[in-house]
């Protein structure tokens with residue numbers, strides 16, 4: 001979700017959205033994260049009950065949970081068809097796969113770092129990261145300067161633990177350059193599901209399926225994967241949908 005929030009800043013159109021879809025053969029099954037152009041973010045994993053030992057670096061074994069598979073980056077710019085970028089997962093560590101996506105699919109030299117800080121009961125207390133991209137025509141000197149700097153800074157999770165702000169993290173990498181902050185935008189977790197949206201989902205099932213929900217199940221419960229909200233549709237509600 002942190003990556004989706006950062007990537008959404010490249011969306012110019014007001015109603016645009018970006019979806020990161022990771023599908024792997026690991027125990028977590030898959031990950032979906034969606035952000036609109038105002039960095040309203042939501043997300044879910046297919047199987048949230050995954051327990052793996054920490055990896056050799058003492059961190060959450062994200063790669064082990066994800067397994068091998070692919071990453072889809074879907075940009076819905078409000079046009080007829082969304083733009084879909086696809087790459088195979090190269091590591092299952094999300095930051096590396098996002099980097100690979102940018103380099104391979106968008107041909108933009110990129111460095112991505114992501115970190116999550118959890119407390120003793122494994123509740124997420126903060127999450128952050130950075131995506132650093134070269135402008136077209138960046139010179140070799142700049143590239144090696146950034147590469148050197150990146151290799152010296154601590155992992156993002158450590159920076160978050162120390163309470164470092166995004167500005168401070170940028171400074172750690174680029175302090176010697178002339179850094180200008182040109183924009184800031186807040187982000188938040190927000191699910192835009194609604195009863196109307198669920199009605200539309202049910203209607204896509206088709207008349208026959210809805211009739212069998214009425215006759216066999218005497219109603220239907222629609223469940224939002226993102227926020228877990230439940231919407232109940234009675235026989236009457238379903239009948240109205242069938243009749244349109």
Ligand SMILES: [Zn+2]
Pocket residue numbers: 191192193224225226227228229
């Ligand atoms: Zn929802």
